[in-house]
Amino acid sequence: MAAKDKTYKGIYAMHKYWGKKPFNEISKFIERYTKAGDTVMDSFCGSGVTLIEALKADRKCVGVDLNPIAVKLAKVSMTTVDIDLLQQTFAAIREKLQGMINSLYEVELYGEKTLVTHTIWKDGEPLEVWYKTENAGKNIRQGTDIDIKMCNHPHIEPKWYPDSILYENSRINVGEGQKVSDLFTPRALVGLSWILDEIQKIQDENIRNVFELTLTGTLSQTSNLVFVIRGRKRNKEAEPRAEVGSWVVGYWVPEEHFEINVWNCFENRFKRILKGEAEIRELFSHRPEGYFQRDVRLFNGTATAIPIEDNSVDYVFIDPPHANRILYMEQSLMWNAWLKLDKEIDWKDEIVISEAKDRREKNTEDYNRLLSQAFAEIKRVLKPNQYFSMAFNCLDDNTWMDTLNLFTRYGFEIADITPLEYSATSVIQDNRKNALKTDFVLTFKNADARLQQIMFKKDDVLLEAKIRKILKKHPEYEVYNVMNALFEEGIPEGYIFQVSHIVKKCAELMKG
């Protein structure tokens, strides 16, 4: 599959979520380990990729995630809505709000009404204003005192907006007492709060959910987190023009940032959501009425206490948080707060390592304890002799050891280690030297293997001999095939070689 085909589109492009796994890769595992009608569970379901792929393949699914916005996104991504009603609802919101919100950005210039689309702010000063006029099209001008006044003292009062306090954490650039509302200009708060107010009046729950996600999907682009890219030229002659950056991670408000017209952002996001909704209809509308209630069980809760019966799941695929890599809940607070979902979060249950000042208990010990509880739950609900796959990306020897020991502690038996290709849009690439540029998927069988502790075998001579033997028999093998072979042989015997040593030795031997 070409890289461009792997970028997320349609259903998977509706809303950002960190750590989405490539759907086409996940579907291969579902096909491999289950049959139609089986139940697939992902107890860290995030935006729901596993569940959507399961449903596409005529399986049933169980999804759990602690993050309310993730569960809402997963739900919306599996629910068909009436597209006409969706469009009518958007038209009604536009009718009511477009003119009003745009009036926050309208400036008279030489007797003509102009609409500001983008402002570049630096230290509270409007450096550059991009605007358009009915007659002359798009243009750029310097900012003036009028722009400052219009932005900081909008002529319309805001409706409700969140003032939740973000967790102070330098890793994601949150300072003491920083609020969600501090991420937006007063003008953006007015526009967004009026849109939210209108969305909350929508009667149909499914349609309302779609618009709630349209709003949260709009937040990053309407916030002060949008940095300015400078220096790229369109062609040799052209002056380098400022370009709009996009939010990736953290709450860093750059010294120089964009402020983008709220209505434009909302409308553009709606167009993108509409494409996703069309795909959802295409995928699921052939299903008999009530398929969601019958085939999908989705819980906003913790993977350490899943409200389903013992031995009721045929296959588990999980992609749990990797230690401190992404602070899912802290990062999602901007979204959850706007939908008033932040009060429901059970922060103490999050499986994460966080450096936040008020989350000191979120350390390695807590992480390991909760992840182990999540494994115990998987053991309880998975039918005997069925399979359990986990996405994993790490080259640290001890983390490999801890993870493999988690599986063996619950009697799981190793079945397969497969590399999982990164999605083209993943930003969490592992760029360290010698890194294998893949995630792995570790698959284990729910057997009753004898409980045992795996130990490192630190014998490089033996390792080299084993790799030579494997490569002699299979010269076509890549590093992961060698790892697989070594693990399959070693784990039942209670040992593994250090992954870093395997990678190094393979590099040496494969070169020669």
Ligand SMILES: C[S@@+](CC[C@H](N)C(=O)[O-])C[C@H]1O[C@@H](n2cnc3c(N)ncnc32)[C@H](O)[C@@H]1O
């Ligand atoms: C790597 S992400 C999963 C992303 C997912 N594969 C997707 O396609 O979007 C890990 C998820 O674990 C969730 N999480 C963290 N602690 C949890 C817990 N105790 N129970 C359930 N989910 C949890 C996070 O909210 C996050 O959505």
